[in-house]
Amino acid sequence: MPNEASINALPKAYDFGDVEHRWYREWTEKGLFTARFDPGRPYFSMVIPPPNVTGVLHIGHALNNTLQDILVRYKRMDGYNTIWVPGTDHAGIATQIVVERRMNSEGRSRHDFGREKFIQKVWEWKESSGGRIIEQLKGLGCSCDWSRERFTMDEGLSRAVKEVFVRLYEEGLIYRGNYIINWCPRCHTALADIEVEHKQTEGQLWYIRYPLAEETRQDTEFITVATTRPETMLGDTAVAVHPEDPRYKNLVGRDLMLPLLNRRIPVVADAAVEPEFGTGAVKVTPAHDLNDFEIAKRQGLQSINIFDENATLNESASQYAGLDRYEARKRVIIDLKKQGLLEKEEAYDLAVGVCYRCKTVVEPRLSKQWFVKAAPLAEPALKAVKDKRTILVPASWERTYDEWMTTIRDWCISRQIWWGHRIPAWTCLSCGEVIVSREEPKACPKCGNTALEQESDVLDTWFSSAIWPFSTLGWPDKTPELKTFYPTSVLITSFDILFFWVARMMMMGLHFMGDVPFRHVYLHALIRDIEGKKMSKSKGNVIDPLTIMEKYGTDAVRFTLAAFAAQGRDIKLAEERIEGYRHFVNKIWNAARFVLLNLKTSQGALAEPAEPESFHDPSERWILSRLSQVTGTVRKALDEFDFDVAAKELYQFFWHEYCDWYLELAKPALTGDETDRQDAARWVTLTVFDHSLRLFHPFIPFVTEELWQHLPGQRDHIMVSPFPKQIDSWTDVAAEDIIKQVMEVVSSIRNARSELGIHPGAKIIVMALAHSDKAYDFLNSQKKAINTLVGIKTLDLMSKEELRPEGAATIILEDIEIFIPLEGFVDIDEELRKLTKEEDKLNKEIIKTEAKLKNEHFLSRAPQEIVQKEFDKINKFQIKLEKIVSHKETLQAILRS
């Protein structure tokens, strides 16, 4: 891009269309995203939360990755060795469902293909349609090191997964066993506890009579049990009561006849039974309920599995076999009613578990699965956060993290699907020995038999995600990446996967790397619609980032997300917000046009004046002072993950200080013919603009790069230019005070003009009376500036002796009075009304302040500077009040005459 500083190069409005692609391509081609390994520099590293390979960019991804990109761009500009490792997740269940669905639409199932062929089909799908989200992340501007992109199923990561599994098994931290797990009848697989969502549902509690077996009946005919799932009675193997419950004490040990199936089941005593609930007697279905399973273990009861993988009743349910679970429920109730065994039916709310992928109601089911022992891994992970080796931001999540880590249960990691990391375990068909190994074993090490069968289950996708921070850096090899960039600096993710992912990475990172996987974890909020509801396709309230990026530009979307990313609060997003920030991007664009127009130059960089502070105008010293402060604020905010603070500070500064005031103040100097003044103004105008662009760049990379390239001087790329630093020598309190006062005078004149209904273009005369030498000097030196900003004919300074003009609108400031003489224009009654209003307000303030100052406690206990402030305040009020009263008298005199 040539450095032609010509406004002709910039159209009137920002058209982001080709700009975004052009710069992204150039950044990539020049390898600017590639990790840096310069010795002697600090490092900054992140791994991306890998999106599902089936995924499409949604607004949550857009937020998550915008925040990451802001940080990494900031750190890269600030001189760090940066790496941002991207990649995707193989998403076992989700991906398998996608591919199966395609097959189903062709009337085939995965079983028609068989395991190997099916997996091949998934890979084919992945190559052709998967990873679309990667392209979308590029569209978002993400500066990931794409040369290091990983996939959880790629060769290296698969090797890491195998290594982790084998080591954990050898250490006794992975085991296999028969337990109750959550079974999804739709996905045909086990799920981990946290993969089950609980949905509050209106259900019923059915009270069923279980008759005592005939020969054991004595005083009692039956026991009534209460259940929300009557169909599971078909798998009952006992009824349990509390051992101390007097109602049932004499029944323990007797037999019941299980209705409908007429099977004998015993009454057992178990302390887990809550006598207060229901009837105090519980039906025990060990194969389909966790509690019942525990009771059965203690009481030595058998388990009867009554469901198949679809949650359809199997042959154990005899006459009910082949029925779906809900169909079976209806039939069971009808049949019980017929036999007079249904005592009553109550409405009852309960939380049913559903699969987090497909929302199907899960079925607790006894089966043989692989588990990770959680407690030994959780303990160091818990401690690392307590010791602040990993800092959670916002810190309020620590409590939740602690809670989860201390109540954590073993993690079921086996899944009965095909797409995923197949568990590296083999069973000897001859002696039953289980062999876990990195390589496929040739023969059983115990009996030597060569007939071995590999475990058909695959691992939970989160198992491979848990090692992402080091597997992506090359583990188990000792790579330079691993050495340079682990532990990663920050993980940015959404709080809803704190348990699924963050906690498990903590466990695995500490266990295998001996150090935490990240120094900071920044947990951002969820994006909701404007009513605070979760966005979902079914509700139709989704904001699609791709659509709005196309409509408003990527920069506008990014800036909006950053500006709304306040810690600890959900983001309610509406499209209008994005539109607002598009206007802002356009404002920057137009400011650039102005700046370039006034540089009127195709020359090289502007030289910095020898001693800027010595001859600059107050407006110039003021804007440089503000720039320096803002730079400090932005840096601090980014360092503390206050993205919204940084974005809003920049917005406010650029628009409402630089554009609204500084550029307006600079116009006369820029367009005038005093060379010195012009040079100074040009230098300041350009310097502040240049610094602003760089401060903005992490937020809005495209427009800033485009504009920066138009600025004069030799230019590389803004994304690798230094991030501005606070310059203390630019701080200038005196200049800030002057400009603050200019603003006050200007605003008050504009206000009066507007309220008087005077056309803004009318070249009126304004007179000003100073009540102090300081005020006089101020007016004298700044009258040109005031003139420029208000657009008046002249600002005349009055001497104290002069009479106040009659029939003039009057503005009373602290030690300045301003008159707009407009005979006939001024409504004296209206003026009096306004003055009285202001008088009342002042009186109220004075009374309030006086009360404070009369309070001995206040005088003795409040800090000295606060007391002084109150004295100053009342002083100021009184001076102003005097003038108001005096002016009122003048007006009243006019009215009387």
Add this chain to the structure above:
RNA sequence: GGGCGGGUAGCUCAGCGGGAGAGCAUCGGCCUUACAAGCCGGGGGUCACAGGUUCAAACCCUGUUCCGCCUACCA
């Protein structure tokens, strides 16, 4: 049942001990040669309610109430 967060301008939210703020919306006036996707100006709030601590409370404490979310094996 337990935990967390929140009720501040019409809307979305900052502020979290010392004179109530922003953006958007709204109303009025301006095509002022960077920008009408703009400029200038205005109106609008017992900071959920009730107590308490303090010289001083939107801000700290207690209680009440309403709204979110997370968590939980009472069948």
